[in-house]
Amino acid sequence: MATAIEKCVHCGFCLAACPTYNLLGEEMDSPRGRIYLMKNVLEERLSADDAQPYIDRCLGCMACVPACPSGVEYGDLLVSYRALQEDQRRRPPLDALARKLVIETLPYPRRFRLAAQTGKLSKALTAALPDAFAAMLNLLPAKLPPALPIPPVMPAKGARRGKVALLPGCVQQVLAPEINYAAAQLLAANGVEVHNPPGAGCCGSILLHIGAERQARDIARRNFTQFPADVDAIITTAAGCGSGINDYELLFKSQPDAERATEFSQKVMDFSAYLAELGLRQPAGFEEERRVVYQDACHLLHAQSQHAEPRALLNQIPNLRLLEIADAGMCCGSAGAYNIDQPAIAAQLGQRKIESILAVQPDVIVSANIGCITQLRQQLDRLGNPLPVLHIAEILHQACAD
Amino acid sequence: MMNRGILQALQKIYPADRLLTRDVELLPYESDALTAFNAKPGAVVLPVNEEEIIDTVRLCHQLALPFVARGSGTSLSGGSLPIPEGLTIGLNRLNRIKKIDPLQRIAVVEPGVINLHITEAAQPYGLYYAPDPSSQSICTIGGNIAFNSGGAHCLKYGMTSNHVLAMKVVLADGTVTRFGGESVDGVGIGPDLVGLFVGSEGLFGIALEITVRLMPQPELYQTVLAAYDDLGRAGDAVSMVVASGLLPGAMEIMDRLAIKAAEASVSAGYPDAEALLIVELEGEALQVEAEFEQLLGIIEKSSAIEVRVAQNEEERTRIWKGRKGAFSAVGRLSPDYIVQDGVVPRSRLGEALVEIGALKDKYQLDVANVFHAGDGNLHPLILYDGREAGALERAEALAGEILALCISLGGSITGEHGIGMEKRDYLPAMFSEEEIDIMEGLRRAIDPNEIANRGKMFPGGEAPALSQHGVHPLERAGLISRE
Amino acid sequence: MTMYAPRSVTELQALVLDSERIHVIGNGSKPALHCAVNGAAIVDLSGMSGIIEYQPAEYTATVRAGAPVRELSAALREKGQYLPFDPLLPEAATIGGTVASNLSGSRRFRYGGVRDFILGAQVVDGEGRAFGVGGKVVKNSAGFDLSKFLVGSMGKYAIMTELTFKVFPDVPRFRSLGFHYEELEEALSAIYFINQSAYELDALDLAPPSVHPINRGKKNGNWMLLARLAGFDDTLPRRVERFTAAMTRDTATIRVEELHDSAALWNPLADLTGEFLVKVVIPPKQLPAFDALIAHNRRRYSVGGNIAWAATDDIAQLDTALTSCGLTGLCLSGAVDSALIGVPIDNALAERVKQVLDPLGKLV
Structure with a gap:
């Protein structure tokens, strides 16, 4: 942690990239300011409680990381700091209960599905979730979509060009099963053999985010043995999972299975990255021009440096016109606690984002993360705008359908 | 409290x-x-x-x-x-661009507007705001005015001062005054008050509204990256370009250490060399093409070990990104560093670099060199480790010697960063007692209580103590360690 | 009236200390600036002349203030360099006078004015103190930039004795074109078009119908936009072609003619005859309103329509026109009480400088 803090030379280059600084215009709400606050807390010049509101206001969007010339690992710093503070934080009993519920429910799709269907769980859970999932739960549909089972092995269509396994994830597969379904179909249609190990599941990122490191490791470990060794990649369709798995090295530092964790994380690839490298097989495209805005998910753009890949895929589709928006790298505000903890800031970010999107008059909005999709949907609903918001796998699947 | x-x-x-x-x-x-x-x-x-x-x-x-x-x-x-x-x-919330007038090529902005935002707003009209400090993505026009900020592209079109046409300011005693206008001749008649206010380091007052001139975006850039196995040869190449009568938009040099830092930061794909020279031509396509041929001829003769030409905007951006992030990137190489900003006559660059090399050995500290070679503006970055006893003092002493060197070669102690806090004590090395008296007199004529940015520019006066980075408290407690 | 011609800074200092009021003159090329100095000792600086240091490789030159502009220009020309701010009176004026009155010719259009090329100066102030401002290198931001303040200061704050400039390499070839427009607004639109284009002109002036010799005797009533391109032999013809094509893109009917490129063509004052000659700093957008008021005067709109030069025999009428447009003028010739006409300048900041450099008000 100290390394990261000392690496910061206070140059201020991060300020321009930071959504909260842009919105609030205060040094404490900038990455540089937060690092300085963390430093002062660690040096005991400042109480952790005083600093907490400003640390909590951080979206964790990681836009500051690529903006930093000094290479401050802000993400690691934030996770470590939050974990350190979590240990010392005493929570009211209700919060503690909700937290337990999250840990026991969210990572398990079947439990989650059951709980969600009873409809009583969501409120209790949201109170405990300082991350992207909370907003999603808050918006739990009255009725969950039916599960879309994917066979354990989907053979490649035509000549086989690759072999992958799909990381099913947790919440997304319950709330939006069509995403993984479309991804699997699309991969198979493009000559990729897709494995869907029944025992695989949550990557643990969600638990890491709420500072439950031990439980996060336990959940993550369950995946290490589930996947065939000979796949080219383990594919994730959620930007948050991909970036969380990138943090395994930190999570498993000096822990049992560290090597396996690293091995596993090196295999994991975002859906767009894999498919862009492979290239689509003669997509049919759309009959009429479709104007598409691709909304960058922070955890894909900033945390995994995926800018060109999803765009390259979309650009392969005949009659799909890809539009660029102003401030494309700025978080849409979905980053979670936001809709609950910081409703005003989240709403402003969402509003700015949807304004920049609507300014270019798209027919469809596409993203690679269910958090963003939910946030944008909410903004559109507020405006009474029926514009569709799709996962990139879905639009590609549509465009590749015969 | x-x-x-x-x-x-x-x-x-x-x-x-x-x-x-x-x-x-x-x-x-x-x-x-x-x-x-x-x-x-x-x-x-x-x-x-x-x-x-x-x-x-x-x-x-x-x-x-x-x-x-x-x-x-x-x-x-x-x-x-x-x-x-x-x-x-x-002032960062006063960030409105009040007007972009593409016909007259001007913009009227509030002081908290970010430098790059003006260019972004002018872009649809084929215009841009020329001064480009490395921090242009975040630094504000108000700050640029206070310190007459420069940038890599000052050679041809000047620094902030050369791009401000009019201002409304509040002087430190509360007087509100305006000077200049929307004509490109600026103040035009009567003493150039814009020229006086820009670079006054916040000692005169606060700019409330600023009219800047915009420039047409060059039709063509040609960016050449030349690598040398010797820093001196890169310097010689600059002299050759100058002697040829070419007027590039920018000429920059980075030495090995700076290259390493930039490379670690943005993977600019810089060649492995002792020195890199970036020369950029800009302007009307036909003219630039002709100049480019001439430039390549010069570079060829300059014993470069490798020459690359940016083939597209992406490659050009990458070259510049490495250069612009070089200062902060040094944070990757060293726990602490001091950025210096001195100027020497261009023809004495070589001499200055040799001398800095000797000083670095004398003080046993590493120095990374990044500089605007076209205008002789050196930016030595002195690397030190605050944990090491006396390292900061040695770095400060080395920095002082570099400034003395700049003055002895007939240059200046600051090209674009200003005196501020850092160089107050060196002002007397550049100006006589009488000259400093006159400047202080001017300051008091505007600000009798000396309240505006008190403690800056002039030697002495109250000042916060130099902070000792030293050992981190958690480190001392054995809780953490640095690599 | 007493005239003095100091030969050195020390002599000048002594003069300042011994005099109650002092007025500085170079070559006297702008007589209106020397009206209304009754009783002041006149200090002729033309004796403090000569180039002190010229370093072509540094793009810098230092000269004494009394040096004629033509002397410096000739030295620069020999090395293929020039003063990009284009002194307005290249034959008659001194360098000091050019800086003190801030007068640039048409080529100011390309790179900027006096303020953009002054690097430093040595001065003697109203207290008789001799000191330096600015520096001698092309980039410098140490201390307050009093060297820029001297530009346009009319010798009222400090007397310049030495000046250092940034200079640029010049180009070998020029081509001049004239574009004819029936209305000022059309010509102005053409200027706006150029302003947003990437064509790099060396100069751009606008000559009103019938007034300027270039226009006289030609198709009656045309505004002529004068454009000058500068460059190399091998590219200039193609650049001229491209530029002409772009300028006539909408209406092939626009008459274009190649003009003989000469110093006279690019002297904005050529043929501006009248008792009073006035410089007006004007935003191009105000040209139509201003021109309507002074249409009977000889005039030329220089530097892309940003500086107006007007000649008149009726200074009161011009003063009224300027005032009604919110503009300020500087009178260069003719007997006037004050060289400044039109709207007065907000001098709050300049007055503070006066308090420090010349508290007794000696310099007039």
């Missing part, structure tokens, strides 16, 4: 959420981009319109309360360092 009466007076101007007084709100304002100094302000106010600024300055004048205006806090000379227990006026 600020005196109660003062706070009450400020509360009359600012709502609670724009008057920051708690420690947690003040600490992040303790330093700008020169972290060698820090000082906690008594309060930070965040005005949202010029009336609030004027009221604040008048109040400060009345109460003799020292203040410093702050944009994004990116000064490398400590220019926006708070005055201990004084008022910091954060």
